[in-house]
Amino acid sequence: MMIDPLSVFILLLGAATPILFAALGELVVERAGVLNLGVEGMMITGALAGFAAAHASDSPALGFVAAAIAGMAVSMTFAALTQFLLSNQVATGLALTLFGLGLTALFGKPYEGVKAPAIMPGPLGLNWMIWLGMALVPLIWWFLTRTRPGLILRAVGENHDAAHALGYPVRLVRILAIGFGGALAGMGGAYISIATVLQWTEGMTAGAGWIALAIVVFAQWNPWGVLAGAWLFGGVTVLQLRLQAAGVAVPVQLLSMAPYLATIIVLVLISARQKFGRSGAGAAPASLGRPFHALK
Amino acid sequence: MKRRTLLGSAAALMASSALPAFAQEEKLKVGFIYVGPVGDGGWTYQHDLARQAIEKEYGDRIETTYIESVPEGADAERALTQLALAGNKLIFATSFGFMDAVINVAKKFPDVKFEHATGYKRAENVATYDARFYEGRAVLGTIAGRMTKSNKIGYIGSFPIPEVIQGINSAYIHAKKVNPDVEMKVVWAYTWFDPAKEADAAAALIAEGVDVFMQHTDSTAPLAKAQEAGAFGFGQASDMTNFAPKPRVASIIDNWSPYYIKRVGEALDGTWKSHGVWLGIGDGEVVIGDITEAVPPEVKEEALALRDKIASGEYHPFTGPLNKQDGSAWLAEGQTASDEELASLNFYVEGITAPMPK
Numbered sequence: 289m290m291i292d293p294l295s296v297f298i299l300l301l302g303a304a305t306p307i308l309f310a311a312l313g314e315l316v317v318e319r320a321g322v323l324n325l326g327v328e329g330m331m332i333t334g335a336l337a338g339f340a341a342a343h344a345s346d347s348p349a350l351g352f353v354a355a356a357i358a359g360m361a362v363s364m365t366f367a368a369l370t371q372f373l374l375s376n377q378v379a380t381g382l383a384l385t386l387f388g389l390g391l392t393a394l395f396g397k398p399y400e401g402v403k404a405p406a407i408m409p410g411p412l413g414l415n416w417m418i419w420l421g422m423a424l425v426p427l428i429w430w431f432l433t434r435t436r437p438g439l440i441l442r443a444v445g446e447n448h449d450a451a452h453a454l455g456y457p458v459r460l461v462r463i464l465a466i467g468f469g470g471a472l473a474g475m476g477g478a479y480i481s482i483a484t485v486l487q488w489t490e491g492m493t494a495g496a497g498w499i500a501l502a503i504v505v506f507a508q509w510n511p512w513g514v515l516a517g518a519w520l521f522g523g524v525t526v527l528q529l530r531l532q533a534a535g536v537a538v539p540v541q542l543l544s545m546a547p548y549l550a551t552i553i554v555l556v557l558i559s560a561r562q563k564f565g566r567s568g569a570g571a572a573p574a575s576l577g578r579p580f581h582a583l584k
Numbered sequence: 585m586k587r588r589t590l591l592g593s594a595a596a597l598m599a600s601s602a603l604p605a606f607a608q609e610e611k612l613k614v615g616f617i618y619v620g621p622v623g624d625g626g627w628t629y630q631h632d633l634a635r636q637a638i639e640k641e642y643g644d645r646i647e648t649t650y651i652e653s654v655p656e657g658a659d660a661e662r663a664l665t666q667l668a669l670a671g672n673k674l675i676f677a678t679s680f681g682f683m684d685a686v687i688n689v690a691k692k693f694p695d696v697k698f699e700h701a702t703g704y705k706r707a708e709n710v711a712t713y714d715a716r717f718y719e720g721r722a723v724l725g726t727i728a729g730r731m732t733k734s735n736k737i738g739y740i741g742s743f744p745i746p747e748v749i750q751g752i753n754s755a756y757i758h759a760k761k762v763n764p765d766v767e768m769k770v771v772w773a774y775t776w777f778d779p780a781k782e783a784d785a786a787a788a789l790i791a792e793g794v795d796v797f798m799q800h801t802d803s804t805a806p807l808a809k810a811q812e813a814g815a816f817g818f819g820q821a822s823d824m825t826n827f828a829p830k831p832r833v834a835s836i837i838d839n840w841s842p843y844y845i846k847r848v849g850e851a852l853d854g855t856w857k858s859h860g861v862w863l864g865i866g867d868g869e870v871v872i873g874d875i876t877e878a879v880p881p882e883v884k885e886e887a888l889a890l891r892d893k894i895a896s897g898e899y900h901p902f903t904g905p906l907n908k909q910d911g912s913a914w915l916a917e918g919q920t921a922s923d924e925e926l927a928s929l930n931f932y933v934e935g936i937t938a939p940m941p942k
Contacts, residue, residue, distance in 0.1 A: 295791050303784055393621065400623050403826070406812070485779040486808040490621040491653060494778040525781065529788035532771045533738070537939035540774060 296523075296530050301418050302484065304522030306331070306476040306493075308421045310500035311507070311514045312428055313472025318504055319432060320465035321445035321575035325381025326366055327473050328497025329388025334359040334474025335481040336392040339404055339488045342478075348407045351482050352417065352475050359474020360467045362388060367466040371459050374579045389491060399488040407483045417479055422515070424472075429511040441465060445573035448580040458580050473497070499547075506551040508558065509573065521547045612852055614638065615672030616650035617663050619679035620777040626802035626821040627776065627838070628652065631678045631701075634840035638848045645852060656681025664689040668696050674851045676844070677701065679776065680745055686710055697856055699847060702747055704927055706860055713843055716864030717747060718754035718926070719894045720836035721798070722901040723872050723887050724818050727834055728796040729759030729766050730883040731816055738789035738797030740782060740806055741772045744941045746929040748800045753933045754901045755798055758890070760935055769794050770938040779805035790815055807832055816878070823873040834887070835873030842868055862923060866895040902926065907934035 310327050317324050337358030342351025366384050369375045410416040432438040443451045444461045452458050480496065481488050499521055506520075507513025528543045558571050616635055620628040635648050649672065654663045660682045667675050668689060676699045677686045683703040690698045690710045698710045706712055728737045737759055741748050756768045769792050771785045782801045786809035789797050796816040799806045804824050810817040810831035819825070819835025826832075843863065850856040863869035872891050875884045893899040904915030909932040915921060921929075932940055 299784070299787055299791065302787075303780075306780070393623070397623065400625060403808075480780050485783050485803075485805040486812065487779075487804060489625065489779045489803050489805070490623040491777075492779045492803075494775075494780060496780065525784060526788070529771050529773075529785050530791065532938070533769050533785075533788040533792040533794070535769065535938050537941075540772060540941065544774070 296527060298414065299526040299530065300519060300523045301414060302522075303526045304518040305418050305421045306479040306484070306496055307500045307503060307521060308515065308518035309424075309476030309479065310473045310497060311503040311518060312421075312424055312511060313469035313476070314500055314504050315507065315509060315511060315514055316428060316432075316441070316472075317465050317469035318576055319445045319509055319573055320441050320462050321448055321573050321578065321580075322370065322462050322466055323377045323381065323577040324363070324366055324384070324466060324469060325378060325501065326363070326384025326388065326497075327381075327469075327500050328493055328495065329385035330359045330362055330470050330473035331388075331477030331480075331493045331497045331500075332392045332491070333362045333388045334477035335492055336396050336399065336488060337474065338478025339481040340399055342404045342482050343399065343402055346405045348405055348482050351404070352478050355474040355478030356471040357474070359470040359472070359477070361470070363466050363470025363473070364463075366470075367463045370579065371463055371466075374581060377577050377579070385497065393490045396488050396490055400490070402488065404482055404486055406486075415483060417475070417483060425511045425515045432511070442573070445575055448575045448578070452580070452582060458582075462580070473500075476500070502548065502551045505572075506547070506554050508554065508571075517547070520550065611644070612642075612646045612674065612848070613670070613672040614646055614648045614848060614851075615667035615670070615675040616648065617654045617660065617667065617675070617677050617682065618650060618652040619654060619656060619681070620802050621652050622650070624777055624802045625804045625824060625826075628678070628802065629822050630838045631676070631840055634844040635676075637841035638844050641845050642848060642852065646848060654682075658685075660685035661688055664698075665692070668693040673697060674699070674848065674856075680743075680747065697851060704860070706858055708858055711847075711856075711858045712860045713847075714747070714860075714862045715838055715840075715869045716862055717836065717838075717870060718750040718901055719864045720870045720872055721751040721754040722758045722894065723891045724798055724834060724836055725755030725758035726762055726887050726890055727818075727875070727879060727883060728755065728798065728816075729761070729763035730886070731833065731879065732759075732763065732766060732796045734793045734795045735763065735765045736767050736769060736792065736794045738769045738771065738786075738792070738794035740785045740789070740797065740799040740801055741770055742776050742801050743774060744772060744930075746927055749929050749932070749940075750926055751798070751800055752936070753929070756936050757901065757906070757933060762886070768936050768938065770936070772941055773801050775801065777802045779803040782806050783809045786810060786817075787813075819873055825873070828874070829876035830878045832876070833878045834875040837871040837873050839869055839871050864894070865891060866897060908932070909934055909936055909940070 334355035338351040338355030341354030342348050369380045370377050407415045440456050444458050448458045503517035506517040528538050531538045618628040622632040651663045654660050674697045678701045680702045686698050686700045687705050700712050702714045703712045739752050759766045773781050773785045783805040786806035790813045799820045807817045807827040816833050817831045819832050821838050823835045900920040902921035904919040905917045906915040908914045
């Protein structure tokens with residue numbers, strides 16, 4: 289019972305792409321000090337908007353553009369609530385998820401049972417979205433660590449009062465980050481409806497947004513770690529299904545649990561490192577989830 | 585403290601709303617909890633069609649409510665309690681995993697009648713109903729055995745429970761009958777509804793060389809995958825005709841309407857009693873959807889002949905000689921499996937090489 293590792297890897301890349309997009313977006317949002325738990329809601333919105341646009345225009349590429357715009361649009365409600373009205377980020381994010389799931393269930397009715405155009409194949413038989421997802425990893429890493437705007441974004445995330453004192457527009461930086469995160473989450477969701485499942489079904493993201501949130505923690509807020517996390521989470525799913533199909537007895541529950549266990553271990557390591565006063569490296573951005581008000 | 589006042593006020597509310605009801609004819613409130621969204625195009629969609637059918641049948645005499653996408657587990661208990669507190673007197677719980685929740689809630693509301701799909705725990709006010717899906721699987725298995733070119737057929741399982749294991753066995757037995765070289769690959773998705781995962785499961789089967797597969801999960805995602813790969817599949821629970829004539833070459837349809845109409849009628853005229861029923865093709869609860877032109881006419885004829893023999897009771901899909909997967913004897917020549925045995929079926933028949941999950 290030999291399994292061709294290459295075919296597993298190809299399936300893995302496909303399974304990892306939606307969570308890779310969403311997690312990269314959330315990474316940038318969290319590095320700016322904002323915790324947006326609405327990833328699932330933005331993904332499902334993107335899944336529907338992308339599918340609808342791809343269906344109407346017969347172009348998957350336009351579908352992804354529409355998904356990015358839709359994801360960004362719903363993330364702006366989150367931005368308005370948390371940045372201007374200073375609402376609680378956790379509660380607002382959860383509300384965004386529920387809102388997205390409900391809204392798409394309502395507006396998705398006409399698209400049930402409708403088919404989408406096939407996605408364009410790219411080099412090596414992998415579609416362009418898989419390539420784009422992988423290309424975003426070094427780009428985001430470069431932006432965050434090697435550019436001035438990236439430095440400002442991180443400064444806002446680590447200590448928004450200091451950033452504000454230095455004259456940086458904390459609120460604007462955060463709104464831009466939230467919008468970027470929404471766009472990527474929307475595209476990740478659209479990957480599920482346009483490339484993986486090829487149709488619209490209510491609730492189809494089925495928790496992918498939550499996995500993306502776990503991956504950001506697992507990755508210790510580092511883009512390369514996000515890639516590893518997405519491959520790990522995607523790989524476990526694909527591998528266990530593939531092993532089953534090949535007739536190997538696999539402990540599915542153990543395998544499915546593995547990525548979450550790894551995430552918990554990473555969290556333990558982070559707090560252990562802080563407790564023993566080593567370095568803050570790999571820890572959450574210091575201002576994560578804290579509301580910012582200039583007149584405080 | 586807070587919860588107590590809440591329950592107390594809810595009870596008071598119910599009592600006050602129950603009083604004037606004596607004056608006019610009481611409207612029967614019928615509640616449903618679904619495991620997936622009504623738009624899944626499969627399992628839950630069919631239950632909701634049956635809900636609409638009872639509304640049509642009884643019109644003003646009843647009022648229906650449903651709660652969709654209820655997870656199996658503790659949340660189901662909350663949803664059932666909510667329906668009971670809202671005055672529903674007949675509640676349909678439409679997934680196997682709601683079983684314990686139904687039993688627990690039924691104890692607290694002895695005057696509410698519960699109907700639980702595919703379960704086996706019953707009480708004074710809890711009836712169970714199930715469909716003999718394995719009868720339909722026999723027909724699909726026959727088609728699959730004839731249609732495969734690679735001699736590898738696949739099955740996407742949800743959870744390793746008797747209902748699904750019956751289906752896998754039945755499909756394999758009948759595929760093997762028409763194609764002795766056939767091999768069965770099984771993938772468990774451990775979900776009833778997760779389109780992305782179901783699509784991945786289908787992709788894994790296709791990568792293993794499977795070219796015809798069945799599914800026991802609720803979404804149409806595996807069919808979309810089959811279409812992409814040029815494989816064949818079957819509509820599951822619902823007809824899924826959007827994918828006809830290819831990749832969907834036939835389907836197994838759950839038709840709950842006749843049963844729901846009958847039971848609501850009994851609740852209305854006061855003759856409702858707890859029972860456990862298991863209805864099949866012969867009762868119209870399991871229906872084989874249109875077999876498309878992608879299937880050669882002689883195969884279609886063969887499949888329909890099998891369906892009719894099962895419907896008339898002339899043939900039982902589990903008829904010996906049959907051995908268990910480990911080679912030990914199960915059914916002797918001409919012996920058929922009893923309902924009790926099938927209801928707790930936890931092994932594969934001989935010839936399936938896939939391991940049974942523990």
